[in-house]
Amino acid sequence: MKKVSGSVSKNSIHNLLKDKRCIIVCGGGGVGKTTTAASLALAATKVRKRILVVTIDPAKRLAEAFGFSQKALEQGGEPILLSEESKLKLGIDSEVSFSVGILNPKYVLSQVVEQTLSKEQGDRLQKTMLYSQLSEMVYGLQEYTAYEWVTRMIQNEEYDLIVLDTPPSFHAKDFFLVPAKIKNLMESKVFQLFAPKKGTWFKTMLSFGWIEKLLGEKVYRESRMFLETFSLLRDRILERCDLLSKFFTQKEVAVIAVSTPESSAMFELDGLDQFLRERKIQLEGIIVNQVEQAAGRLSEELASELNDVMKEKFKKLEIHQQKRSEKAMLAVQKCQTRYPSIEVISAPMVYDPDGFLILKQTAESIIPQ
Ligand SMILES: Nc1ncnc2c1ncn2[C@@H]1O[C@H](COP(=O)(O)OP(=O)(O)OP(=O)(O)O)[C@@H](O)[C@H]1O
Ligand SMILES: [Mg+2]
Numbered sequence: 001m002k003k004v005s006g007s008v009s010k011n012s013i014h015n016l017l018k019d020k021r022c023i024i025v026c027g028g029g030g031v032g033k034t035t036t037a038a039s040l041a042l043a044a045t046k047v048r049k050r051i052l053v054v055t056i057d058p059a060k061r062l063a064e065a066f067g068f069s070q071k072a073l074e075q076g077g078e079p080i081l082l083s084e085e086s087k088l089k090l091g092i093d094s095e096v097s098f099s100v101g102i103l104n105p106k107y108v109l110s111q112v113v114e115q116t117l118s119k120e121q122g123d124r125l126q127k128t129m130l131y132s133q134l135s136e137m138v139y140g141l142q143e144y145t146a147y148e149w150v151t152r153m154i155q156n157e158e159y160d161l162i163v164l165d166t167p168p169s170f171h172a173k174d175f176f177l178v179p180a181k182i183k184n185l186m187e188s189k190v191f192q193l194f195a196p197k198k199g200t201w202f203k204t205m206l207s208f209g210w211i212e213k214l215l216g217e218k219v220y221r222e223s224r225m226f227l228e229t230f231s232l233l234r235d236r237i238l239e240r241c242d243l244l245s246k247f248f249t250q251k252e253v254a255v256i257a258v259s260t261p262e263s264s265a266m267f268e269l270d271g272l273d274q275f276l277r278e279r280k281i282q283l284e285g286i287i288v289n290q291v292e293q294a295a296g297r298l299s300e301e302l303a304s305e306l307n308d309v310m311k312e313k314f315k316k317l318e319i320h321q322q323k324r325s326e327k328a329m330l331a332v333q334k335c336q337t338r339y340p341s342i343e344v345i346s347a348p349m350v351y352d353p354d355g356f357l358i359l360k361q362t363a364e365s366i367i368p369q
Contacts, residue, residue: 017047027172027265037164038053039358042090052101056167101149144237257285285345288345298314
């Protein structure tokens with residue numbers, strides 16, 4: 001584990017974990033956002049007492065490392081408190097409460113509906129076929145609901161720190177574009193046509209009499225009711241999207257980016273940084289994940305058991321691994337030079353089938369034991 005940027009400075013990731021209320025972990029696809037978010041939360045157990053990590057689509061071995069069942073993983077819902085047994089395995093102090101929330105957009109959306117509509121309206125809306133498909137229909141709903149959830153958690157003060165993993169996306173910056181994209185969608189002509197603002201509904205639907213003939217009365221009525229009720233939700237969503245754009249720049253919120261040493265990931269990191277700067281969002285930490293480590297030396301005992309051919313093979317492997325490790329470290333150092341005011345931490349590539357070691361070692365590279 002190497003702290004590339006030297007001693008703990010004012011804006012170190014260590015300090016962010018100590019001081020912030022919410023840390024957003026973003027980065028390109030598959031770089032290790034979910035794993036790093038969990039590791040950051042684990043590292044935070046050294047400096048905070050009540051921690052929540054909101055994870056999205058966790059890899060199986062991560063869920064297993066937290067001791068969750070497949071069912072809990074699929075359902076999502078309210079955050080789950082880690083059991084004493086899992087805490088012990090992960091080295092979390094028994095006084096610390098560590099919760100994991102697995103984001104389920106459908107669940108969060110049902111809460112938004114509950115808060116926005118009357119019980120009767122909400123029940124009717126949720127029974128429609130279109131509603132059940134909403135989470136797949138609306139682009140960015142996962143991101144939107146992640147934000148809904150986090151703001152609710154921040155408001156009810158149940159947690160000192162919330163670490164938010166961001167959904168898989170093609171580009172790292174997609175997460176930050178969601179508020180603007182949803183806003184555009186809700187205000188677009190097409191959406192207005194199908195879910196018009198209050199008062200204009202009847203007029204619009206009159207011109208859709210042909211839909212009734214085409215789809216049959218039941219589908220027509222259901223779609224009409226869905227859109228009518230959904231347009232009530234739209235105002236709430238629009239208002240939240242405005243808040244979401246400001247959320248990222250709040251003092252109590254920090255954005256940390258994850259990359260790997262690969263040049264394509266570093267390139268994406270630069271793009272993300274520039275994109276955030278243009279929006280006055282400050283990147284406050286970088287974790288370069290999956291940094292290859294040099295191979296361990298062959299013990300004398302083991303070496304004595306190997307024949308010359310095997311020894312030669314092992315030597316070659318060692319040199320190969322050494323080169324990979326040097327290349328990765330060079331990439332990390334370059335990253336540090338490029339971002340002198342941000343702490344850059346390197347987290348090792350860990351070959352571990354059950355996920356515990358990855359979490360522990362990454363957490364240790366953030367806050368050394
Ligand atoms: N430091 C590491 N060492 C070894 N394997 C790792 C490390 N970090 C992540 N992984 C593995 O890489 C895979 C991708 O990690 P993860 O799911 O955290 O990435 P992600 O950025 O969240 O992906 P997505 O963009 O799909 O959400 C997982 O199998 C994870 O266990
Ligand atoms: Mg992920």
